[in-house]
Amino acid sequence: MVCLSLGTYVIVKNRHLASSRLFAALSSIAAAAALLDFLIITAPDASAAMLFARPLIVLTTVMAAIMLYMTSYLPYEREGSWLVRHRWGFATIIGLAALTAASSGITVAEDRYGWWIVTDASSSWWYATVYILYLSGVAVLVWMYRLERRGDARRQIAPLAAGMAAPLLSAGVVIFITSNGHVAAPALSPTVLASSLCFGYAIVRQRLFALRPVREEVRPFGGVPSARAGQGILVEAKGSDLAYRMFISELASGGQGLVITRMHPDLVRERYGLRSTPVLWLTTKPGPDSLDPSGLTLLLHTAAGFLLGGNGLVVLLDGLEYLEAYNRPEAVMQLIYGLRDAVVMSGSKLIVAVDPDALGQWGLPRLERELEPIQP
Numbered sequence: 001m002v003c004l005s006l007g008t009y010v011i012v013k014n015r016h017l018a019s020s021r022l023f024a025a026l027s028s029i030a031a032a033a034a035l036l037d038f039l040i041i042t043a044p045d046a047s048a049a050m051l052f053a054r055p056l057i058v059l060t061t062v063m064a065a066i067m068l069y070m071t072s073y074l075p076y077e078r079e080g081s082w083l084v085r086h087r088w089g090f091a092t093i094i095g096l097a098a099l100t101a102a103s104s105g106i107t108v109a110e111d112r113y114g115w116w117i118v119t120d121a122s123s124s125w126w127y128a129t130v131y132i133l134y135l136s137g138v139a140v141l142v143w144m145y146r147l148e149r150r151g152d153a154r155r156q157i158a159p160l161a162a163g164m165a166a167p168l169l170s171a172g173v174v175i176f177i178t179s180n181g182h183v184a185a186p187a188l189s190p191t192v193l194a195s196s197l198c199f200g201y202a203i204v205r206q207r208l209f210a211l212r213p214v215r216e217e218v219r220p221f222g223g224v225p226s227a228r229a230g231q232g233i234l235v236e237a238k239g240s241d242l243a244y245r246m247f248i249s250e251l252a253s254g255g256q257g258l259v260i261t262r263m264h265p266d267l268v269r270e271r272y273g274l275r276s277t278p279v280l281w282l283t284t285k286p287g288p289d290s291l292d293p294s295g296l297t298l299l300l301h302t303a304a305g306f307l308l309g310g311n312g313l314v315v316l317l318d319g320l321e322y323l324e325a326y327n328r329p330e331a332v333m334q335l336i337y338g339l340r341d342a343v344v345m346s347g348s349k350l351i352v353a354v355d356p357d358a359l360g361q362w363g364l365p366r367l368e369r370e371l372e373p374i375q376p
Helices: 003-012 018-041 048-074 088-104 124-147 151-179 188-204 241-252 265-272 296-307 320-326 329-346 363-370
Strands: 108-111 114-119 231-234 257-261 277-283 313-318 350-353 373-375
Touching: 003 018, 003 188, 018 114, 018 188, 018 265, 048 088, 048 108, 048 114, 048 151, 088 124, 114 257, 114 313, 124 151, 151 188, 151 313, 188 313, 231 241, 231 329, 231 363, 241 257, 241 265, 241 277, 241 313, 241 329, 241 350, 257 296, 296 313, 313 329, 320 329, 320 350, 329 363, 350 363
Parallel strands: 231 350, 231 373, 257 277, 257 313, 313 350
Antiparallel strands: 108 114
């Protein structure tokens, strides 16, 4: 339940992040593995225990692989890391390793705690694969921690490393107990719980999966207005180019930004030279960087959470007319009120692009009272 709850929490909070969806998948796999662990222990006979043992081997191998993958992806969603660039090859290797381990001649035996997989030559492939994956993950995180100088990033990495180290410590304890001639108690479910709590701490306390501001090297545009800290700008124009040029100039002067737009993210990045700045697409089509136009609560949470995440931040909202088509006018204005409050509280900046002729007559005067209007 803890795993499923954490996965649901993360995906509801930030479903547009690839790392959020990855963690939700990991949480589901961990919950399924814990269930299989219970079913093996309480199985009525050896054949029933074997029925649950093989899928458990596959799931635990995949779970360890996903956790290793996450160490190369978090906390920055580093698309350029080696493991991310070779994700499909890595997935193929892990799939073959998991199936090989599950199809080997493993056996089960019953002790005073119940049924479990016998530690012998047949199961050694599974144990070795999982151990190497977790050990590699810990090594990557320790290396990242030593290289990182920012305190907030280190505070995110530390619980991740603890979550990866929990299976290694558990395995060490089991080996020590069995080597001394004793029977070790089932450790898989407690280990999964310990890892989940470590990741949960990083998620809830260190905002692991929240959209994080990033620096962007861009060239400024000359002759464009600039916004003051705590100010919201309403760019009234047929096109949105002026709003984007203002946004780019803010980034060039050291700001960090977020774009929420009706334009496809690939087109925005190509046209304005953005590489790292998060760009979210207002569309009804599901996708990794999409926001449903009817989900104004999620949109407000995403943008306001970003604005409250640091200093010198700026959000560009391009597509207010599109939001009007899917929501009541009052709901759209409540979105603007919420963003305006976040801007004032954080001393950040908000740029809203709007076509006065396309927006309903209800909106423009009210928008101009909340935001400072600018015309080309």
